[in-house]
Amino acid sequence: MPCVGFTWTWSASGCGSPGVGCGVAVCRVGGDTKTAKSRRTIALSGLAVAVLHRHRAAQTAARFAAGSSWQDSGLVFTSRVGTMLDASNVRDAFRSALTLVPGIEPAEWTPRDLRHSFASIMSERGVPLEEIRGCSATRAPP
Structure with a gap:
């Protein structure tokens, strides 16, 4: 079963604006699903950046609420305990x-x-x- 994740990264370009690394945390039983060419960082609009900042703040609150149950995966979208969805x-x-x-x-x-x-x-x-x-x-x- 494939599991694809987007990790929190900061783009080197764009004056420190956040980017979302595509395909960075990809795993699949029997091999990787992404090629080197398909891995990229996508540009984000100002609205998307603002929403991601709010989401990250909410995720931080969820991490504290989960306490020792939280598994720090570095993923943008996680379960209530930090694991991959x-x-x-x-x-x-x-x-x-x-x-x-x-x-x-x-x-x-x-x-x-x-x-x-x-x-x-x-x-x-x-x-x-x-x-x-x-x-x-x-x-x-x-």
């Missing part, structure tokens, strides 16, 4: 959040659906495919 935990949390959205049936959605919905909405609004690919970190077909 698994797919079922992420899916359950996602569906729990969807219960707050009127007219949505949470059981019909997975986190992966967001990527497809994003691309569909952008395309419907006339955004060029090249720009959509850049925003969703997908590669153009060969």
Whole structure:
């Protein structure tokens, strides 16, 4: 079962702005899933940086609340005790959040659906495919 994590790192560029290292903490039974070329640091908007600062503060509070149960993994998104999230935990949390959205049936959605919905909405609004690919970190077909 693959487990992919994003670690807290600070980008050398961007005047000390935080970046999120993509694919830094990747493990998979039977081998790594990322190639050297696919490992990169992504640029973050000011809004994303502000949200990550708030998230890190909340994670620090969670670490203190967990006490000795906390496992310091260095990951951005963790369980309540600092361990890497698994797919079922992420899916359950996602569906729990969807219960707050009127007219949505949470059981019909997975986190992966967001990527497809994003691309569909952008395309419907006339955004060029090249720009959509850049925003969703997908590669153009060969």
